[in-house]
Amino acid sequence: MPSMCSKHRLALGLDWGESRLLTGALLRLEVHAGQLVITTNGRFLEADVRGLQEHYHLVRRNHEQVRTKLIHLQRLEDGQVKRGRAPDRQRQAAMTTLAVEAQRLASHMRWLARDMAWLAGRGRCW
DSSP states (O other): OOOOSOOOOEEEEEEEOSSSSEEEEEEEEEEETTEEEEEEOOOOEEEOOHHHHHHHHHHHHHHHHHHHHHHHHHHHHHHHHHTTOOOOHHHHHHHHHHHHHHHHHHHHHHHHHHHHHHHHHHTTTO
16 A cells, blocks of 8 residues: 555545536545555535526627627717717717716626625535
């Protein structure tokens, strides 16, 4: 039997995934018939944040749509200014509203991403 560097017999194996943020299992190092064997109790651990991920993707899609509308209106406004026309007040008001909404959605996305990481790190979804 090979000598052990440490007396630790328990380990936690983790894997970063796509559909599940974090999966893992508790592992135990045991000796069977003079051989070192890694066993597990079969209990599967997972951080399931699919609901938060779905919400994040909806917010991201909405943010992209708002940003696209804002960029379109900015290009229209730039074209009007280049032609020497006065800025359109109604368009400027819409651009201001869209800019505020884009900032709000970006903040919400950051909050959701932070929350998903916190839940996975704290093991609240195990």
